[in-house]
Amino acid sequence: MEIHKIEAGTFQCDGGAIFGVVPKRVWQKRYPADRDNFCKMAMRCLYIAVGDKRIIIETGAGDKQLQYLKYYNFQDVLPLDKALLAFGTACEDITDVILTHLHFDHCGGCTHNATDGTIRMRFPNAAHWVGKTQWDNFLNPNIRESDSYFVENMAIVEQSGQLRLIESDRFLCPEIELRIFDGHTVGQLVPYITLPNQTLVYVGDVIPMSANIPLAWISAYDTHPIRSMEEKQRLLDEAIEKAQMLFFGHDAYTECCTVVSTNGKYRIGETFDFDTVITNSVCRYVRKDERKRKR
Numbered sequence: 001m002e003i004h005k006i007e008a009g010t011f012q013c014d015g016g017a018i019f020g021v022v023p024k025r026v027w028q029k030r031y032p033a034d035r036d037n038f039c040k041m042a043m044r045c046l047y048i049a050v051g052d053k054r055i056i057i058e059t060g061a062g063d064k065q066l067q068y069l070k071y072y073n074f075q076d077v078l079p080l081d082k083a084l085l086a087f088g089t090a091c092e093d094i095t096d097v098i099l100t101h102l103h104f105d106h107c108g109g110c111t112h113n114a115t116d117g118t119i120r121m122r123f124p125n126a127a128h129w130v131g132k133t134q135w136d137n138f139l140n141p142n143i144r145e146s147d148s149y150f151v152e153n154m155a156i157v158e159q160s161g162q163l164r165l166i167e168s169d170r171f172l173c174p175e176i177e178l179r180i181f182d183g184h185t186v187g188q189l190v191p192y193i194t195l196p197n198q199t200l201v202y203v204g205d206v207i208p209m210s211a212n213i214p215l216a217w218i219s220a221y222d223t224h225p226i227r228s229m230e231e232k233q234r235l236l237d238e239a240i241e242k243a244q245m246l247f248f249g250h251d252a253y254t255e256c257c258t259v260v261s262t263n264g265k266y267r268i269g270e271t272f273d274f275d276t277v278i279t280n281s282v283c284r285y286v287r288k289d290e291r292k293r294k295r
């Protein structure tokens with residue numbers, strides 16, 4: 001398997017929106033904010049080549065609505081066609097696009113403005129995987145989420161017949177399982193990627209940043225807060241039990257981490273750069289952990 005991260009740009013969100021009811025005095029010790037209380041957020045995607053599949057997980061916000069969304073102060077937005085060139089791949093080669101959910105900062109890069117003014121698919125030959133309940137929510141959004149959904153991000157994907165809706169957990173290929181979590185929004189897809197000696201979990205907005213690991217530290221954007229906490233707990237319990245590695249799409253400072261819990265409180269175990277995870281150091285970490293368990 002070949003696997004690369006793609007930094008598709010950054011934007012800013014209000015810290016109060018990101019950490020919900022948690023007071024700033026508490027969260028600012030775990031995540032920095034500027035004078036206006038804005039926090040820097042990454043849009044970190046993955047490219048995976050395995051077997052005959054060429055897979056993109058998440059597409060970032062793209063560049064269609066940057067002016068309309070200028071409040072978010074998007075920076076360094078990297079079109080995915082340029083990003084893929086670095087790996088010797090073209091957008092036409094992509095077979096599968098996995099979208100955790102359809103808020104603009106996750107699916108906007110699926111489509112782009114062509115020079116003739118029309119909106120085109122960025123990955124014209126790819127199946128685009130979305131949770132069925134997330135798709136239904138996109139078509140009939142509630143009053144909270146309607147501002148985050150843009151019809152033009154997905155309309156031509158649906159018209160192309162390349163939208164694939166998932167109603168239950170399933171494997172995309174032997175190395176990647178797509179699981180459904182109802183955290184943050186309904187029907188979010190969480191890819192579980194099997195690496196040698198390690199499972200990498202692309203946690204999406206179930207846990208947008210490592211600072212969101214404590215159960216109550218959920219975003220004010222979450223539509224069903226209690227459900228969000230329950231779903232996060234389900235993900236974290238398995239991550240601890242199986243020593244899985246979490247991969248964060250939005251954390252501008254921490255790419256990956258393990259999780260521990262003490263007396264029912266969840267916190268970061270160890271943090272890692274993505275590149276370190278892909279090298280042997282994490283294999284050593286797993287062996288060290290196994291030794292502990294055997295004792």
Ligand SMILES: [Zn+2]
Pocket residue numbers: 103105106205208250
């Ligand atoms: Zn997001």
